[in-house]
Amino acid sequence: xxxxxxxxxxxxxxxxxxxxxxxxxxxxxxxxxxxxxxxxxxxxxxxxxxxxxxxxxxxxxxxxxxxxxxxxxxxxxxxxxxxxxxxxxxxxxxxxxxxxxxxxxxxxxxxxxxxxxxxxxxxxxxxxxxxxxxxxxxxxxxxxxxxxxxxxxxxxxxxxxxxxxxxxxxxxxxxxxxxxxxxxxxxxxxxxxxxxxxxxxxxxxxxxxxxxxxxxxxxxxxxxxxxxxxxxxxxxxxxxxxxxxxxxxxxxxxxxxxxxxxxxxxxxxxxxxxxxxxxxxxxxxxxxxxxxxxxxxxxxxxxxxxxxxxxxxxxxxxxxxxxxxxxxxxxxxxxxxxxxxxxxxxxxxxxxxxxxxxxxxxxx
Amino acid sequence: xxxxxxxxxxxxxxxxxxxxxxxxxxxxxxxxxxxxxxxxxxxxxxxxxxxxxxxxxxxxxxxxxxxxxxxxxxxxxxxxxxxxxxxxxxxxxxxxxxxxxxxxxxxxxxxxxxxxxxxxxxxxxxxxxxxxxxxxxxxxxxxxxxxxxxxxxxxxxxxxxxxxxxxxxxxxxxxxxxxxxxxxxxxxxxxxxxxxxxxxxxxxxxxxxxxxxxxxxxxxxxxxxxxxxxxxxxxxxxxxxxxxxxxxxxxxxxxxxxxxxxxxxxxxxxxxxxxxxxxxxxxxxxxxxxxxxxxxxxx
Numbered sequence: 001x002x003x004x005x006x007x008x009x010x011x012x013x014x015x016x017x018x019x020x021x022x023x024x025x026x027x028x029x030x031x032x033x034x035x036x037x038x039x040x041x042x043x044x045x046x047x048x049x050x051x052x053x054x055x056x057x058x059x060x061x062x063x064x065x066x067x068x069x070x071x072x073x074x075x076x077x078x079x080x081x082x083x084x085x086x087x088x089x090x091x092x093x094x095x096x097x098x099x100x101x102x103x104x105x106x107x108x109x110x111x112x113x114x115x116x117x118x119x120x121x122x123x124x125x126x127x128x129x130x131x132x133x134x135x136x137x138x139x140x141x142x143x144x145x146x147x148x149x150x151x152x153x154x155x156x157x158x159x160x161x162x163x164x165x166x167x168x169x170x171x172x173x174x175x176x177x178x179x180x181x182x183x184x185x186x187x188x189x190x191x192x193x194x195x196x197x198x199x200x201x202x203x204x205x206x207x208x209x210x211x212x213x214x215x216x217x218x219x220x221x222x223x224x225x226x227x228x229x230x231x232x233x234x235x236x237x238x239x240x241x242x243x244x245x246x247x248x249x250x251x252x253x254x255x256x257x258x259x260x261x262x263x264x265x266x267x268x269x270x271x272x273x274x275x276x277x278x279x280x281x282x283x284x285x286x287x288x289x290x291x292x293x294x295x296x297x298x299x300x301x302x303x304x305x306x307x308x309x310x311x312x313x314x315x316x317x318x319x320x321x322x323x324x325x326x327x328x329x330x331x332x333x334x335x336x337x338x339x340x341x342x343x344x345x346x347x348x349x350x351x352x353x354x355x356x357x358x359x360x361x362x363x364x
Numbered sequence: 365x366x367x368x369x370x371x372x373x374x375x376x377x378x379x380x381x382x383x384x385x386x387x388x389x390x391x392x393x394x395x396x397x398x399x400x401x402x403x404x405x406x407x408x409x410x411x412x413x414x415x416x417x418x419x420x421x422x423x424x425x426x427x428x429x430x431x432x433x434x435x436x437x438x439x440x441x442x443x444x445x446x447x448x449x450x451x452x453x454x455x456x457x458x459x460x461x462x463x464x465x466x467x468x469x470x471x472x473x474x475x476x477x478x479x480x481x482x483x484x485x486x487x488x489x490x491x492x493x494x495x496x497x498x499x500x501x502x503x504x505x506x507x508x509x510x511x512x513x514x515x516x517x518x519x520x521x522x523x524x525x526x527x528x529x530x531x532x533x534x535x536x537x538x539x540x541x542x543x544x545x546x547x548x549x550x551x552x553x554x555x556x557x558x559x560x561x562x563x564x565x566x567x568x569x570x571x572x573x574x575x576x577x578x579x580x581x582x583x584x585x586x587x588x589x590x591x592x593x594x595x596x597x598x599x600x601x602x603x604x605x606x607x608x609x610x611x612x613x614x615x616x617x618x619x620x621x622x623x624x625x626x627x628x629x630x631x632x633x634x635x636x637x638x639x640x641x642x643x644x645x646x647x648x649x650x651x652x653x654x655x656x657x658x659x660x661x662x663x
Contacts, residue, residue: 016372016392090380107381142381144457151482151500178369179461187465187482 010101010266012045013094015173021207038202038234042095049096053268054321054360074108075116082131082164085116087149089137092172095199097231097270099262099301100136107142113149114156121157128337129159133197135166143180150184154191164195170213171198171205177213185220196224197256202235203243211251218252225254228296229261230277231270232362238280242289249294257306258284258296263360271362274300274323278309302357303344304329315356322346322358329355367461368395375426378407379442381457382450387432388440391424396455409444409451428454465502486523495528498555511547511567516555522583525559527551528567531589533607545569547589560585560601569607576613588625612647621656632662 014022022039029035076084088107089100108116120132132153139146146165153160170177185194196217200206218224226248230236235244245255258281261271281298284290299306307313307325315324331349334341343349347357372392379386397406402420409428417427423438428447444450465484473479476493483497486505494512497503501519509515511528521527531547549568553575559565560583565573568589578596581587585599588607593599597615604622611617612631623629623641633645636652636659645651648662 011376013374013376088381090377105380106383141377142457155499176371179464183462183464191481 010045010049010096010098011094012043013091014043015092017173017175017209018043018093025204034202034240035204038204038240041234042097042201042231043093045094045096048269049266051268053265055263055265055268055271074106074112075119081128082133083120083129085132085134085149086136087113087134087139087145088142090141091136091138092141092169092176095168097229097261097267099264101264101266107137107145110145110148113145114152117149117152117156120153120160125157126159131162131164132160133164133166135197138167138169138172139165140167140169140181141176143178143184147180147184147187150188150192154188160192162193162195164197166197168199170210170217171200171207174207174209174213177217182216182220185217185222189221194220194222196222198224198226198253199228200226200244200248200253201228201231202240203247206247206251214251214253223254224252225256227256227259229259230272230280231261232272233270236272236276236280238283238289241280241284245284245290245294245296249291253294255294255296257299260298260300261362262301263362268362273362273364274309274314274359276362276364300325300359302327302359303346304334304355304357307357307359317361318358321361321363323361324356325359326350326356327354331355365463369459369461371395371459373458375440378426378454378458381454382428382442382444384442384444384450386440386442389424389437391426391440393424393426396451396459397425407451407454409447411447465500468505480517492528504561512550513553514550515553516557516577518555519553519557519559521559522561522563524562526564527553527559529564531567531569533569533589549573549590551575554579557581563587566607582619594631634662 025036074086089105285295394405467485471489473491474493477495484502492510496514498517513528533545534542537543547567554577558580563585565587581599582601594613602620606625618637628644630647634650639656640654642655
């Protein structure tokens with residue numbers, strides 16, 4: 001969830017905590033082990049990222065919000081019922097497959113956050129807008145500014161009843177999950193429902209410090225769920241996925257999406273085929289290997305939003321290794337709540353007003 | 365109260381938080397430091413243009429400075445228009461842990477008082493029936509708030525202060541005895557006001573006492589009834605403000621100054637330490653002495 005530096009290069013950034021954990025895994029399991037590589041490959045910058053491949057997108061969607069009077073920095077709206085707010089693009093560590101690797105790095109001021117809170121509470125949104133996703137960047141990395149944003153939303157946007165916070169900080173630098181973070185939930189849980197959206201891709205990431213911080217957050221009444229991604233060489237085998245979801249079940253972390261790796265520049269080497277993801281999700285969820293309470297939903301993050309591969313969604317595949325997906329998103333709905341939205345080149349509106357989109361497959 | 369956090373943070377993160385560029389190596393910063401006691405892996409700010417960067421003898425020092433300089437290998441740089449302010453922003457966001465809000469068991473709060481969300485109330489605090497306190501305000505220990513008082517959001521009322529105590533006001537009767545004038549006015553304290561320890565804000569007589577937004581009042585200050593203190597003024601330690609005084613915006617009243625009753629002080633006025641103000645003061649001016657006289661104008 002990080003952004004690029006101003007030099008245009010997605011810098012390597014590994015927190016001291018993760019560096020220490022990598023070293024411990026290297027010593028315990030060896031450099032060729034799944035355990036070590038499950039962590040190392042997620043964060044280590046390699047030259048493979050720079051090899052030209054078919055994946056050329058620099059952003060996975062364009063949904064910036066333009067108010068009638070001002071462009072509101074750090075705000076996106078792709079779905080009707082929720083807004084995405086990015087108070088900072090800083091993360092404790094840079095995941096090499098980050099969807100927002102190509103975003104500019106910025107941190108919003110308190111004044112800008114107040115404007116966003118007021119925007120969320122506009123009269124015209126009261127009927128449909130009830131939820132915000134605060135992501136970035138990692139919002140928990142700036143807990144006081146996050147608290148300011150949340151308390152401003154509570155004051156100025158009473159229509160917002162659920163606040164989701166996207167974070168990997170408990171995995172990347174759990175020491176920074178401290179009283180300033182807990183206080184955000186403790187002070188405000190009577191006003192809004194909090195949910196933590198994290199991402200855990202391998203069971204090796206459940207360090208004792210991580211487990212402790214997730215547990216303390218959950219004790220404050222915060223729902224924690226994880227939306228994970230299938231990454232080649234890290235978790236694209238059934239045992240890794242079973243272990244991951246069993247551990248999540250044990251720790252009370254709910255499963256959300258299991259994503260196919262998004263076609264973006266620099267991610268080619270992480271991407272399996274869509275079919276491999278389908279095979280894995282079938283074996284994971286239809287075999288009795290994991291509890292029904294922790295079964296994820298396999299999803300593709302396309303240029304028009306998330307698409308679940310139900311029957312009839314996959315339409316055809318062309319000679320450019322692209323799959324045509326038929327969605328149930330309606331163009332007229334999309335521009336109703338974000339008039340700024342433009343149909344991407346990969347998508348079109350069918351005769352019934354629904355959006356279809358081409359999605360680049362991965363390779364074996 | 366505030367505590368320092370045990371934190372390791374990349375210098376680049378500090379630059380990114382400030383929306384500035386980092387010049388030099390991207391090392392780990394572990395603590396804030398002053399220029400008088402520079403430590404390894406520390407963050408400091410420099411305002412003194414004559415400070416010699418070559419004197420920094422330890423490794424991995426991140427400097428926030430107004431001026432660029434040719435940095436050595438052991439020093440990295442973030443350029444800032446206001447180094448001290450940016451340093452404080454970093455200090456607050458990353459290195460300082462605040463107390464958790466709570467309402468102490470020993471506090472005596474009248475059930476009719478209206479206490480908003482996330483108000484901290486310290487030990488032995490007394491809060492009367494006709495008191496309103498808004499979001500996120502911190503009332504520290506042994507504070508007494510009585511009478512008709514409204515306190516805004518994000519205020520800090522430090523230990524042992526009294527707000528709205530019975531006013532000191534007497535009329536001499538036919539027998540030459542003091543006859544008490546009961547004060548029934550309201551004290552309005554707006555958002556982001558700071559009130560120091562052992563400070564007293566007397567209850568208003570019939571009209572209101574108003575402390576406007578962002579006013580900062582130091583320890584041991586007396587504010588008499590029916591005073592109005594306008595936005596962002598600073599009243600420092602030991603100042604006596606008598607009744608019915610109006611202080612303008614952005615004023616600085618230095619320690620131990622005394623302002624007698626019914627005085628009007630304009631905007632952007634500085635009153636020197638120990639001054640005794642007997643007459644109205646004009647905008648944009650500096651006054652000192654006893655009685656206070658015009659030392660200079662600011663424009």
